[in-house]
Amino acid sequence: MAKNEKVRLSPEIQQADENTFLALKAIAGYSPANPAYSLATVTARYDAMRAAAEVELRAQNALDAARDAAIAAQWEHHNLILGVKDQVIAQFGPDSDEVASLGLKKKSERKTPARSSKASK
Numbered sequence: 001m002a003k004n005e006k007v008r009l010s011p012e013i014q015q016a017d018e019n020t021f022l023a024l025k026a027i028a029g030y031s032p033a034n035p036a037y038s039l040a041t042v043t044a045r046y047d048a049m050r051a052a053a054e055v056e057l058r059a060q061n062a063l064d065a066a067r068d069a070a071i072a073a074q075w076e077h078h079n080l081i082l083g084v085k086d087q088v089i090a091q092f093g094p095d096s097d098e099v100a101s102l103g104l105k106k107k108s109e110r111k112t113p114a115r116s117s118k119a120s121k
Contacts, residue, residue: 021046 094107
């Protein structure tokens with residue numbers, strides 16, 4: 001049997017298993033000594049595997065949609081906050097305490113750019 005049943009099977013192994021299952025269905029008179037390997041049991045487990053894959057796909061699609069909605073909401077909120085900052089600057093001025101309370105620098109706290117002189121060689 002498998003060594004680690006917590007990891008996914010590779011697509012090649014999955015395809016080989018499905019090909020074996022389809023070939024088994026075509027064998028007339030298949031009657032194993034161990035009933036655990038009967039065609040009915042194998043077919044039931046195959047159907048359960050396909051149903052689980054469908055549930056996983058639906059859950060993945062729901063997760064993707066929820067992630068997209070969360071990202072869109074984050075960006076909408078971020079853009080609103082940027083607009084709020086602009087409105088506070090427009091209403092109270094770029095050197096006000098209200099601007100500082102939003103975490104922005106006041107205009108008077110900014111360094112004035114200094115000229116850089118070219119060094120002679």
